[in-house]
Amino acid sequence: MPRHALKHYLYIIIFGTHTKAGRAFDIALIIAILSSLAVLVLESVPSIAMQWKTELRYLEYAFTALFSIEYLLRLYCSPKPIAYAKSFYGVIDLLAILPTYLAFFFPGASFMGVIRLLRVMRIFRVLKLVRYLQDSNILLRSLLMARRKILIFFSTVGILVTIFGSLIFVIEGPNNGFTSIPKSIYWAIVTITTVGYGDIVPQTHLGKALASLTMLLGYSILAVPTGIITAELNKEMNAHKELVKCPNCNRAGHDSDAMHCKHCGSELADPDKRIVKA
């Protein structure tokens, strides 16, 4: 096989998802990612780490080797290797192998903290899975369309927790656990999001009244992002419906997961590959 054909063949297997080999590669990669995450998670459990120390380390080296080969092959067969290396997925693929090499080549950097940090940074391998969530474009587009409203929402929440945090700091004071404004703002976030750990709670009557107000506020403003996302999703789903046209009778209005035209029964474009122009 000439070098050019090999490159293209590899490209179809590694980057493509439409051939049998391409799909098999993807499934193998997902299994490898999940297994390497399992190794990382198991390593963090003291009792398991003690007993299986060597085995886990060798497995880790094996996975790093595997992902390194994958990275080099992607660089090799990509028509634009530099664009790939700079893309979101390229950076993630590099980040997935870097920590192990760093820990291996610089054993002198044996501060426990650095080593542990490098080890855990391997968790970002989980982001390699994002590649397989590309169906998520309707969700993402809804979020993007609503990004200005979401920003305003978070600014409002930010202003509210600053005010409520500071007020509770004055009302309750350091003796009741509210030792500083940052800690009080943390309490306000815990309360307004209805998480409610209970590690810091108001003790005075006035503090409880303020806390009640914060909760009721949080409870009701929770409705705002929901309303935003729902309204955007409704719009998006209708837009999508308008854009899918039957190749046979050219009539629109098909659902986003329709496989056949509802008027004439002709097969529609694969729902996964329909692209909606902005």
Place this chain on the structure above:
Amino acid sequence: MPRHALKHYLYIIIFGTHTKAGRAFDIALIIAILSSLAVLVLESVPSIAMQWKTELRYLEYAFTALFSIEYLLRLYCSPKPIAYAKSFYGVIDLLAILPTYLAFFFPGASFMGVIRLLRVMRIFRVLKLVRYLQDSNILLRSLLMARRKILIFFSTVGILVTIFGSLIFVIEGPNNGFTSIPKSIYWAIVTITTVGYGDIVPQTHLGKALASLTMLLGYSILAVPTGIITAELNKEMNAHKELVKCPNCNRAGHDSDAMHCKHCGSELADPDKRIVKA
């Protein structure tokens, strides 16, 4: 009564819901299921179990006998007994009686754990009630239509809790209760779902900042499944509306709970029995 007629008569009572006798049978069965659940629940309360040990055991035998007769009758009168036995409800009906027999026939398996497990497995009798929730098809259809979006949503949540759990594990460390990555992921789930038990909470400033981010994220992505379900339900309810036609004037657009045609007032098909073709 000839054997064939008896079988059909039993079939109408046991499987049907449209005759008076069929409805009476259903109500009696629901009462029996709820009572047998009550026996199971009471048995688990130490003070009650001590005092009423024998009574509860005999009640349990009575219910098992009852459900066994029901199961045999269903097998007997069903036109396709094997299909029934293999169906969801057939398996549930068998599971509802099996544990008591196993505990009865194998008293040698007297490991406390096994017995207790068998006893509690009787809880799956509650699933016999699902048979009576068949009106739930609009809800179920909405969930099914949105299953791809829901899967993407859960994958995203999975990736997020893996990353946040690992980061808090590095930041807080075993000394603050975050003893392993699985436990830290458990904390991330407790936080992102806004449950907030408070059994493990961040102690450091950086940990609290990360926790705040997790909460705000959880608070806002909560909006995504709501938006999905609402958008699907809206679509589903409109679709339903289009499909209900008046038998007299043949005009459509009736609400899913309309009893009479809004144009000519003729009675419509019973809302419970309308079937929407997919």
Place this chain on the structure above:
Amino acid sequence: MPRHALKHYLYIIIFGTHTKAGRAFDIALIIAILSSLAVLVLESVPSIAMQWKTELRYLEYAFTALFSIEYLLRLYCSPKPIAYAKSFYGVIDLLAILPTYLAFFFPGASFMGVIRLLRVMRIFRVLKLVRYLQDSNILLRSLLMARRKILIFFSTVGILVTIFGSLIFVIEGPNNGFTSIPKSIYWAIVTITTVGYGDIVPQTHLGKALASLTMLLGYSILAVPTGIITAELNKEMNAHKELVKCPNCNRAGHDSDAMHCKHCGSELADPDKRIVKA
């Protein structure tokens, strides 16, 4: 003034809301209800109850006398006194005065529990306020329209918490605080509703995994009632819009809070008094 005219005059003041005197009566009554609730709440605070014992008791007698006069007047001026006495508001009005009389006339029933219960039952006076929430008919109608779906939703939640509660009872057992199935079901409700008190938490690995599943399930099924209510409210608001017609140009499609016709500017019927036929 003849007796008949007086009765009608009183009826307009006490039951009506359209005259100046009627509105003044309503506002005075709301203030009296809130003040009597304040007395009840203050009485329950030990330090205040000690210091102001006599004053609070006399205030309570005064409010009871006031509400008794109101009740008698309502009975007197109502055209159908028995229908009023049997109605929701008639029963509430009686319940608002009964506890004080019972405690007064039967001091022999001085078991602390009974007295305390009677005292707190006065809290149901708060329900007298419901009379003034009649604008809530859109909300209530949406809830009523969706009552079948809401019932199915609660049955599903009931089945889920029974199963999860029983499973955690087997997994964790009495040593970790899950002493009985009712208590374990309580835990499941605390978890699935994302309340998360933290008074009972899973200790084992398997228990934490099950708890994570419960949380994620609760987090996502929370979307279902929201979707139901939103879809019904959307439908209801559109229906409402269709039914409001301009008295001048007879065109429909006005918003539920529009005061003037959007086509010709004529004044529309008062939004509070528009009645939507079911």
Place this chain on the structure above:
Amino acid sequence: MPRHALKHYLYIIIFGTHTKAGRAFDIALIIAILSSLAVLVLESVPSIAMQWKTELRYLEYAFTALFSIEYLLRLYCSPKPIAYAKSFYGVIDLLAILPTYLAFFFPGASFMGVIRLLRVMRIFRVLKLVRYLQDSNILLRSLLMARRKILIFFSTVGILVTIFGSLIFVIEGPNNGFTSIPKSIYWAIVTITTVGYGDIVPQTHLGKALASLTMLLGYSILAVPTGIITAELNKEMNAHKELVKCPNCNRAGHDSDAMHCKHCGSELADPDKRIVKA
């Protein structure tokens, strides 16, 4: 430059947002506000306050001087200084500088409480940021349109927590932490909003049953505000769509964030400045 021209020039920079200088002024002001908030927050952390006492105090004086100059300039260049001083932003701008002056000029008022209160009141400077959230008008309009429904919703929640709080007070009593009705109502709010601190929890069986009911109720009524906001936002977004017209072809129906006409491609009015008439 004549005095009149200077005033107008300053007005465009300080109040306007459309010139380069105006935008630069806004960005500088936002940075100053955030920095002064940072100083306030840092001052509340004991360890930092101890070490950087003098520096933080001088920074505080500098920011107060800056905001004072801003306030005086706004008064000077505003065409209607008294209207400005009485407006929401005028009051906020005054509140942002007042506490420091009060603490400075009345050192005799050295009760710790007063000083601390004055210091923390500077937090209201955060409200100066609201000026820059003016894009929020769709959100605000939706909330305003739904204000009657939201009021009814909060009244309903108020009635519910009063009843549930009083019932749990009778059931659990002071021995289990429910020492008074206000405290019990606080518990009911913590529970119904699904915050669930866990500082007060029911101990008796009946109390736990009531708590379960409260949670399930809170879990489902959470759906009501969401439904209200979503329905209003849907309406609002559609209304907005109708009102944006292309200056070239005069056709409507553009999305609220569209920059160009979807029919002829002409540039539309800046989305930030479109005003929707009520």
